[in-house]
Amino acid sequence: MINIPRGTQDILPGETKKWQFIESRLEELMKLYNYQEIRTPIFESTDLFARGVGDSTDVVQKEMYNFKDKGDRDLTLRPEGTAAVVRSYIEKKMQGQANQPVKLYYVGPMFRYERKQKGRYRQFTQFGVEAIGSEDPSIDAEVLAMVVHIYESFGLKNLKLVINSIGDIDSRQEYNQALVEHFEPVIDDFCQDCQSRLHTNPMRILDCKVDRDKEAVKTAPRITDYLNEESQAYYNQVKAHLDDLNIRYEEDPNLVRGLDYYTHTAFELMIDDPDYDGAITTLCGGGRYNGLLQLLDGPDQTGIGFALSIERLLMALEQEGIELVEEDPLDLFVVTMGDDADRYAVRLLNDLRKQGISVDKDYLNRKIKAQMKQADRLNARYTVVIGDQELEQQRIAIKDMQSGESEDIALDQIAEFFTK
Structure with a gap:
């Protein structure tokens, strides 16, 4: 008997109705915010993700499904959505459109070779949003408000929005140097991944799943202490907008996200329930990326976005006992x-x-x-x-x-x- 590949799932009749309901609800919400759907290929050039996601990330180093086609081209099943959307934005010259910023959303399967656990699959379905072409704190606030709106619209209540600023490129360079000096004396006590990242991307040490509880991580310098005047002002404006919208949030100076292209605003939405039965409490995350387009040979444009796993959303709804749809009766x-x-x-x-x-x-x-x-x-x-x-x-x-x-x-x- 041939079995389903490890880390994948069959979504059977009955369950598919829940997926259809979620996707339909998300589509309705996107109309409210004036975001339009984009569909990109399931596989892209490997170089797109190596450059766009970052060579030092776990995604690129360990988790991508790479293959060569019959033309000996290096291709990869997409592990995330942002790089592909930005590639399309650049290739189709969307910066020339009259309506700016360009506000897009996508939904589709992503692929990462990860250890199977509850809420995490090797093929998973991701919904994401990208707003490209504006560096305005109000668009950051709009995206954050959208995240909260989405989950509340499904009836979830025990939610916690966590935010941070990881500054602009100049702020990050100064901060990275401080992290290197802080971790260098004790780096031998850290995992191999952290040791290899010390001089390439030291901020990722703060996000390490293995060493996150080490004392050196808890006492590490905070990025908020290294924000330059411009970055601090931007962060303050984002928080002011959230206050105006009565959106509750917590600040976490160690929140850096897992991909290399983030700058300024970074955020996660989490389940805030001590009785939640799941190792993964983060429902979605995202942030601003001000250098990604140029990194991919595009124009000097900025963007902000987030992505959520529909599998994790379904898991949270099940934990809360929230029924989405009743079975449709046959006439x-x-x-x-x-x-x-x-x-x-x-x-x-x-x-x-x-x-x-x-x-x-x-x-x-x-x-x-x-x-x-x-x-x-x-x-x-x-x-x-x-x-x-x-x-x-x-x-x-x-x-x-x-x-x-x-x-x-x-x-x-x-x-x-x-x-x-």
């Missing part, structure tokens, strides 16, 4: 007796479906009792039984499966019955 189930009735039912089902009525029948030549049980399992609102007598008289009894009451109608009036 009508047609029970047949005999070959002539079955042949007639095939035409009847086709006609009713064209008129917007959901209808089904038996396909296993079962007896009437078994067919009625199937109607119950399908949660059919009504049933009709068609046999030789019904065909001869051209009349049937349509039965309400909840009340048990029946109504005698002409066979050709079924569609009209549902219209009423």
